[in-house]
Amino acid sequence: MNPSHSLKQHIALAYILLAVMVAGAFSLVSYISVEIIEEQVIDVRLAKMADRLIDFQQQGRLPDAPPEVRFLIDGDIPPELQQLPVGSHELALNNRHVHALLREHGGRRYAVVQEVEELAHTEQVILWALLIGFAVSVLLAIALGMLSARRLIAPIAALAEAVEGNVAASALPSLAAQDEIGVLARAFAKRTDELQQFLQREQMFTGDVSHELRTPLTVMLGAAEVLAAQLSAQPAQHAAAERIRRVAAETAQRVSALLVLARAPESLHxxxxxxxxxxxxxxxxxxxxxxxxxxxxxxxxxxxxxxxxxxxxxxxxxxxxxxxxxxxxxxxxxxxxxxxxxxxxxxxxxxxxxxxxxxxxxxxxxxxxxxxxxxxxxxxxxxxxxxxxxxxxxxxxxxxxxxxxxxxxxxxxxxxxxxx
Missing domain, CATH: 3.30.565.10 (Histidine kinase-like ATPase, C-terminal domain)
Structure with a gap:
């Protein structure tokens, strides 16, 4: 059997494909969820913070921004941000990963910039955790698939080995099992028993018929020999008698051959x-x-x-x-x-x-x-x-x-x- 097409390989492959599909779908959904949550949380936070800081600035009060947040107005805004349209943006600024919210209010341009290095690091950790989890799931699926396939195929392999070894029908493995393997084993046992009985009947019939034919053939052969000896002085009749003797001898040989064929192959010399x-x-x-x-x-x-x-x-x-x-x-x-x-x-x-x-x-x-x-x-x-x-x-x-x-x-x- 070609190993690439064995049932064991198919079972193991099914486990692996299932693990890849489930773990891959879970990892993808998890990653997308993290991205969506990140975007929504940061954007909502920056929007609320921008509203508060702009109100403070218009009221002449000193804007109170957290340490990781910078509030920039007009010329203080870096050129990289000046070129961007109003709205939320994620970019690298001075080799730092930041989220920026740009707004225009009262003829002035405002920018709220928050560094997200820690958040990016957390995102990388989550990504690596998902990748490791995916790899571990596939490895576990391979191990579980091979183990399950070995356990599932073992009874079938034992049954096939017993059938190839011409084991008696009553000695076939898994005969008492109530699963599909037991059904298969009992079907094999029934078929094997029927074939053995058929072969035995055929051999017995061939042997019995051949044995019963030997006695009349022996009589015919003896009579033909006596007749040929008595007609030795008459060439025409002697030739006919000799032909009868020859045919009887040939038939006796064929009957002997049938007796030989009725024996088991291993007993043939x-x-x-x-x-x-x-x-x-x-x-x-x-x-x-x-x-x-x-x-x-x-x-x-x-x-x-x-x-x-x-x-x-x-x-x-x-x-x-x-x-x-x-x-x-x-x-x-x-x-x-x-x-x-x-x-x-x-x-x-x-x-x-x-x-x-x-x-x-x-x-x-x-x-x-x-x-x-x-x-x-x-x-x-x-x-x-x-x-x-x-x-x-x-x-x-x-x-x-x-x-x-x-x-x-x-x-x-x-x-x-x-x-x-």
């Missing part, structure tokens, strides 16, 4: 198997499918090729791919290329329609619009399932010259290594 002999045997078995067709089937292989696989499982994959090529090729060639780590079966048949290529390995999907040979459409599906089971890869390619090319990839083994 995969010996070192020479694939050359399997390919040649499967090509020989497919020869009856090419009788009467102008089709040449050839094998290209320059060295022994081995793989870590059960022979019967490799035979299922290779045999189905070869039969598929023989059934759908009416003329031309079928070329089998075997090399280390790869088997390629290419034919000059009708090819696979574009709309069927993506679904070709699904059950009951035929590789042609109207197949010349009746079938269930399970051959390539079985190939795909067996290949996935043993860790091989099979894919379809469309040659430029037409037809089909199936590429079977498998882990290559060094030819100089001794067998088991």
């Amino acid at each position: 995969a010996p070192r198997t020479l694939l050359n002999a399997i390919v040649e045997a499967e090509m020989e078995r497919c020869q009856p499918l090419l009788q009467g067709k102008p089709v040449a089937c050839s094998l290209t292989c320059s060295e022994p090729v081995s793989a870590q696989v059960r022979p019967e499982l490799a035979g299922i994959i290779i045999g189905n791919l070869l039969r598929n090529a023989c059934q759908h090729t009416e003329q031309g060639t079928i070329v089998v290329q075997l090399a280390a780590g790869q088997l390629v079966i290419e034919d000059t048949g009708t090819g696979i329609p574009q709309r069927l290529r993506e679904r070709l390995f699904e059950p009951f999907v035929h590789g042609a619009e109207q197949p010349a040979h009746e079938g269930t459409g399970l051959g390539l599906s079985i190939v795909k399932r067996v290949a996935d089971r043993i860790g091989w890869d099979v894919r379809l390619q469309q040659p430029a010259s037409g037809g089909s090319r199936f590429v079977l990839s498998f882990p290559a083994l060094r030819t100089d290594l001794p067998g088991p």
